[in-house]
Amino acid sequence: MKPRHAPAFPAGRPECTADGKRAGNGGGIHGRTLPGCKPWQDAIKRLHQRRSRKTGKRPLPSLTGTKTECPALAYIAREKKPRRPTSPAISHTVRPAVKTLCRIRIHLDNLLHNLDFLRASGKPLMPVIKADAYGHGLLAVAAALSSQGVDHFAVGAAAEGVELRRAGIRGTVVALLGLSPLDAGNPTAPPTLPTFDEDARAALTHDITPLIHDWSALDRMAELTRDHAVKSVPIALKCDTGMARLGFLPEDMPLVLDRLARAPQLRPDLLVSHLAAADEPEQDAFTHEQTRAFREAARCLRRTFPDIRLSLGNSACLLAFPEQAGDLARPGFALYGGNPFHGTRRDVLGLGLAPVMEAFAPILEVHPLRAGQSLGYGRAFVAPRDMLAAVAGIGYADGFRRMPGAQMSVNGMRAPVIGRVAMQMTCLDVTGIPSVRPGDMAHVLGGKARPIRIEEVAAWWGTIPYEVTCLLGRIGR
Known part of the structure; x- marks a missing residue:
């Protein structure tokens, strides 16, 4: 469920990558990094630019006048350009240390939204x-x-x-x-x-x-x-x-x-x-x-x-x-962005929190599956009817656990996991989801229309939401 009065995941926006180059399908401020800054520092600078206009506050005095602060924060404090309105598009994407097709996108605007929510x-x-x-x-x-x-x-x-x-x-x-x-x-x-x-x-x-x-x-x-x-x-x-x-x-x-x-x-x-x-x-x-x-x-x-x-x-x-x-x-x-009271009578207390982590991987292949045809290791899944199957480039080596009942979000619709999760691949039932093709993103967390929340993934995996972000966060190490 999308939290009330909380920013949603941005769609179709660029983000910083570990090599400092623009990623995504957009343009604008993410296409470069600041001299002496790491990409996440560049994202912080942009985030502060946008939020300053909304709050009307100048950069914090405590960020200036020292030699030990990180370059991005020093740049924030010196920046005098007009601020633009805040946007949930500020994020940074972590490129993994190991070679994998998965990505984690961290929405810093949602992080700061949650900070304001808790400061209330x-x-x-x-x-x-x-x-x-x-x-x-x-x-x-x-x-x-x-x-x-x-x-x-x-x-x-x-x-x-x-x-x-x-x-x-x-x-x-x-x-x-x-x-x-x-x-x-x-x-x-x-x-x-x-x-x-x-x-x-x-x-x-x-x-x-x-x-x-x-x-x-x-x-x-x-x-x-x-x-x-x-x-x-x-x-x-x-x-x-x-x-x-x-x-x-x-x-x-x-x-x-x-x-x-x-x-x-x-x-x-x-x-x-x-x-x-x-x-x-x-x-x-x-x-x-x-x-x-x-x-x-x-x-x-x-x-x-x-x-x-x-x-x-x-x-x-x-x-x-x-x-x-x-x-x-x-x-x-x-x-x-996790609601500690999810599923309890106090659930409403955390409905204003916004998810910070988004995890996704590309669809590698889409193909029909005939009724009675098996799929994956051990032939654990047999198609009960004619179906359309998609293969996502994420598996247990990426932190996606081998537990039944999980779903991913593809083109704004839920796609159930079918068959056994493999080391770097997971199969999905995309029957009824229009225009699914290789290169589309399968979201483990986040997604359009009906974003997948960490509480849902935790329930599917039989664990707690904390473990979900810690496991998937390793993709970026």
Whole structure:
């Protein structure tokens, strides 16, 4: 279902590609890149141009006057040309690292539409851009958000934070996975994995706030900073209020304060916890219990650190219980257009969100299939009647899972998947879809008229929407 009051996927528009050349069937501003800019940076510049006219705001002052910002953002801040009205056509297409026919198109205007939608809650945001921004592209997403004044980001590993800094992204960056537990010389670990000391030094060097979630990390961070005479180090503390993964228990907070008293160089700036079932209305009682436990932990810490900020709310909490989100809400899924309440009684809360990722592949061949004729591996599909079959150039090697019941969108109409999904090919029933020919695009996500949403794909695959974007997003790596 197309979200209400949300921009649709652009049709027939050009987009930036990884080699900086124009792609698509249109012309205009996407046919060139800026000197010293990567293609996604060029897209950010164009996006900011169009949005400036709509909002009436000049480029953000914080984007100028430094040597570390990325070239595209610096260009945005210097640009004085008249702004044109905003358009959902601003996007960037990711060319895959491996040779494949699939493409991912990321609609940055929809990303910023969702940002505005979530900001309407009145809560300050720390967008979650871990795991390559849920498959949407870490640097492109961060630069787009930064251009709109976002100055807090949550990444996964410390290495993602380093990547942001090297691209010129400023503000607070919190590494939600904390610091690596590995020691140098660990015989069981590959040498490519970072050690604790390497992650800690990266955090100190690049001003990344590590999430401290256990006693070992707290003690080792205190020892390392003491040995190197570091005077003040911002850290985030993780409290386990019911997820039972990472974090100190609420009743551990007095002991945490005791350890911190012996390490005055560690400055806890943020207390973080994570809600386990905020997107399931029938489990509201557990969500409220987690909130109560989080507040107890916060009261204990604030006796010693009155300025410590709180971050509890995820996308579902921000939409349903913004008052419980804390000082910094951490939207992730909703930022990329996913409705955390899809299929529940609170579905209406997310209907204004717009999908950000579009995934598609070309039709390789179209041919008739006679009644009784089999198709594909294992002859798993036998035509019940005379049909028209199409072969799309996408398969399980591209992240399209082998699950029955899936559909794609071809020329604005739904085409059921038939037969077994192969490594780089998937067959579709295009009977009744007019004028299908090789070269037409089969959309796994998005499409015209009846765009396919990530929630639908997740239901077909028997998984969650987060996995859909993370899997398909690998096409562009």
